[in-house]
Amino acid sequence: MxxxxxxxxxxxxxxxxxxLMYETYGTxxxxxxxxVLVCHALNASHHVAGVYADQPKNxxxxxxxxxxxxxxDTNKFFVIGVNNPxxxxxxxxxxHNNPATGKPYGAAFPVVTVEDWVNAQVRLADQLxxxxxxxxxxxxxxxxxxxxxxxxxPDRLRHCMVIASTPKLSTQNIAFNDVARQAILTDPDYHGGxxxxxxxxxxxGLKVARMIGHITYLSDDSMGEKFGxxxxxxxxxxxxxxxGFGVDFEIESYLxxxxxxxxxxxxxxxxxxxxxxxxxxxPARAHGGDLAKALAGTKAEFFLASFTTNWRxxxxxxxxxxxxxxxxxxxxxxxxxxxPHGHDAFLLEDERYMNMVRAxxxxxxxxxxA
Amino acid sequence: MTLTFEDLSSARPDLAFIAHWVQAGSHVLDVGCGDxxxxxxxxxxxQCTGYGxxxxxxxVLESAQRGVRVIQQDMENGLGLFxxxxxxxxxxxxxxxMMKQVEDLLRDIVRVGKEIIVSFPNFAYWPHRVALLKGRxxxxxxxxxxxxxxxxxxxxxxxxxxxxADEVGLEVVECVALAEGKIxxxxxxxxxxxxxxxxRKKGTAKGTAKAAS
Numbered sequence: 001m002x003x004x005x006x007x008x009x010x011x012x013x014x015x016x017x018x019x020l021m022y023e024t025y026g027t028x029x030x031x032x033x034x035x036v037l038v039c040h041a042l043n044a045s046h047h048v049a050g051v052y053a054d055q056p057k058n059x060x061x062x063x064x065x066x067x068x069x070x071x072x073d074t075n076k077f078f079v080i081g082v083n084n085p086x087x088x089x090x091x092x093x094x095x096h097n098n099p100a101t102g103k104p105y106g107a108a109f110p111v112v113t114v115e116d117w118v119n120a121q122v123r124l125a126d127q128l129x130x131x132x133x134x135x136x137x138x139x140x141x142x143x144x145x146x147x148x149x150x151x152x153x154p155d156r157l158r159h160c161m162v163i164a165s166t167p168k169l170s171t172q173n174i175a176f177n178d179v180a181r182q183a184i185l186t187d188p189d190y191h192g193g194x195x196x197x198x199x200x201x202x203x204x205g206l207k208v209a210r211m212i213g214h215i216t217y218l219s220d221d222s223m224g225e226k227f228g229x230x231x232x233x234x235x236x237x238x239x240x241x242x243x244g245f246g247v248d249f250e251i252e253s254y255l256x257x258x259x260x261x262x263x264x265x266x267x268x269x270x271x272x273x274x275x276x277x278x279x280x281x282x283p284a285r286a287h288g289g290d291l292a293k294a295l296a297g298t299k300a301e302f303f304l305a306s307f308t309t310n311w312r313x314x315x316x317x318x319x320x321x322x323x324x325x326x327x328x329x330x331x332x333x334x335x336x337x338x339x340p341h342g343h344d345a346f347l348l349e350d351e352r353y354m355n356m357v358r359a360x361x362x363x364x365x366x367x368x369x370a
Numbered sequence: 371m372t373l374t375f376e377d378l379s380s381a382r383p384d385l386a387f388i389a390h391w392v393q394a395g396s397h398v399l400d401v402g403c404g405d406x407x408x409x410x411x412x413x414x415x416x417q418c419t420g421y422g423x424x425x426x427x428x429x430v431l432e433s434a435q436r437g438v439r440v441i442q443q444d445m446e447n448g449l450g451l452f453x454x455x456x457x458x459x460x461x462x463x464x465x466x467x468m469m470k471q472v473e474d475l476l477r478d479i480v481r482v483g484k485e486i487i488v489s490f491p492n493f494a495y496w497p498h499r500v501a502l503l504k505g506r507x508x509x510x511x512x513x514x515x516x517x518x519x520x521x522x523x524x525x526x527x528x529x530x531x532x533x534x535a536d537e538v539g540l541e542v543v544e545c546v547a548l549a550e551g552k553i554x555x556x557x558x559x560x561x562x563x564x565x566x567x568x569x570r571k572k573g574t575a576k577g578t579a580k581a582a583s
Contacts, residue, residue, distance in 0.1 A: 301439075322441060323451045329397065329419065333434055336442045338427075352427045359434040366437075 001127060007085070007120055010280075013110035017099050020124055021046045021090030022082040025066065026074035028130075033368050035078045035130045037121060037157075038066065039138030039145035042213070042274050043266060045089035048081035049074070062139075064349050071358040076365050077134065082124055084117040086273040094269035095196060105269070107193025112273060114141070114281045118148045125156070134364050137161035139346035140313065141274070144281045147321065150298040151283055159364050160300040161357075164310055164346035166317035167291050167324070168282040173312065176216055177275040180209035184268045193269055202268045207259030209271055214258055219309035219342030227251040284324075291324035301331040303360045305353060307345040308338045333360060372414045373407065373436075382407060383551020384489065384564050388463065391487055391544075391568050392416060396458035399423070401445055401479060402465025406433030413437065420457060423449075446471055449478040457483045464564070466490050467522040477538050485570050486540065492547060492565040494527035499560075512563045528559040531567060540569040 049060035094109035143165025187205030287293035306318035403422025460483030491512035498508035547562020
């Protein structure tokens with residue numbers, strides 16, 4: 001969908017003349033009360049569920065959660081996935097032409113925040129005629145967007161579902177993000193963000209950024225279980241070390257492969273932008289660090305879930321949100337899932353997790369049916 | 371479908387009795403809410419708000435399915451999520467005996483609640499005494515476990531709990547012993563299987579608790 005009216009951004013800049021890619025699943029009911037917005041995290045898109053007819057392998061990033069008969073049941077709900085501006089899956093981003101210069105934005109693409117994304121999503125909701133969502137839901141960075149919705153537009157959602165998320169990044173989280181950004185910024189192929197006109201991609205920087213990010217998505221135990229200290233070419237080498245700086249261990253091979261793959265489809269400027277959006281998110285900041293005050297104007301009912309082995313956004317971070325909601329006497333349901341997979345658990349199949357989300361959507365649905 | 375008082379009475383007569391003590395519209399914390407049936411009734415039948423706390427995955431799910439605002443948390447770690455005096459009523463029903471840190475939890479319950487309702491299996495119930503006289507650990511409807519698999523790590527009698535309540539700064543408003551969900555008038559510490567205490571902080575204004583009866 002095309003938006004001609006400029007989007008004012010938190011930085012003071014504005015986004016002129018932009019596109020938002022979105023997908024919908026299910027059917028919007030007559031009184032438009034069954035819409036659910038699903039917000040994506042760092043490297044995902046508007047393609048939340050299902051496959052395209054011509055791309056049977058391109059499965060939506062939350063296909064185990066969203067679909068007919070799934071916890072977020074598209075037989076009941078009208079689900080919207082939207083690609084945020086600054087991303088690289090079709091919505092206006094740094095690889096597109098800047099109307100002011102006629103050249104790709106590159107590093108000149110304005111820095112966007114979680115709140116800016118929510119403002120962009122609100123315009124999409126307006127265009128689709130959805131005055132109030134049954135729920136806004138997201139995991140990780142997507143959860144931040146859901147939380148921001150509840151603060152910025154309290155009347156426009158009845159339920160806010162925040163999964164494996166945090167009210168703000170920790171020092172360590174920001175530190176990891178900056179290492180990733182430095183990997184990109186110092187890649188000679190980055191060309192100050194204007195690599196498009198040089199016909200190159202800062203592949204190495206993106207690869208390293210992805211490798212370090214990927215480590216934070218997994219738990220020590222799940223990595224250990226999957227790869228251990230297994231050697232890559234153990235059979236050929238008789239289990240000997242190679243005494244060099246190539247690939248010895250399986251984990252090296254895996255991360256390099258994942259990093260290479262990522263660098264072929266993800267945009268380096270997008271990676272910089274999205275990690276900055278993560279770093280900046282801190283709704284309590286405007287309230288002297290008091291999250292309870294930041295959430296005082298919320299009206300939604302909340303569902304939060306965390307995963308015990310998620311050391312990136314640990315259960316303690318979710319409990320900070322729960323604590324602030326309880327201080328405001330908000331309705332909140334909170335599940336702490338003892339899953340082994342680390343941060344990525346929110347994308348994976350886990351019976352307890354899926355059952356809790358399903359149970360919660362049953363309640364959301366009863367509110368519509370009543 | 372809404373859970374009625376009759377449903378609750380037949381399923382859990384002890385909870386139905388205790389529900390009478392909770393004032394309509396109050397903000398309630400149910401510490402160890404189990405399957406959430408009590409909170410479901412208080413929400414639907416008495417327009418109460420509030421939360422249940424539960425640690426077990428299956429019970430948390432059941433509570434969520436009942437529409438209870440359940441917070442998954444180990445009560446053993448205390449009630450740090452909750453502000454001082456933030457609840458009209460704190461319930462701790464048939465859970466306290468499973469806690470290692472009974473005294474600490476009780477003090478935290480006193481901190482967050484204005485009125486407190488506690489129930490626990492009365493270890494001095496006469497069949498338990500008989501079992502002990504016969505040289506066996508008691509096994510009954512309220513203590514349905516063998517000594518080696520019981521989650522009940524703290525066994526107390528009505529008289530014992532009265533002492534602890536006093537020590538943590540609680541005044542007993544009412545204390546009844548229930549058997550089969552009915553009040554035992556005569557010799558409650560002998561004939562009651564479930565002890566139910568209604569308590570409030572010492573020195574808080576009288577009348578607030580009475581108004582609820």
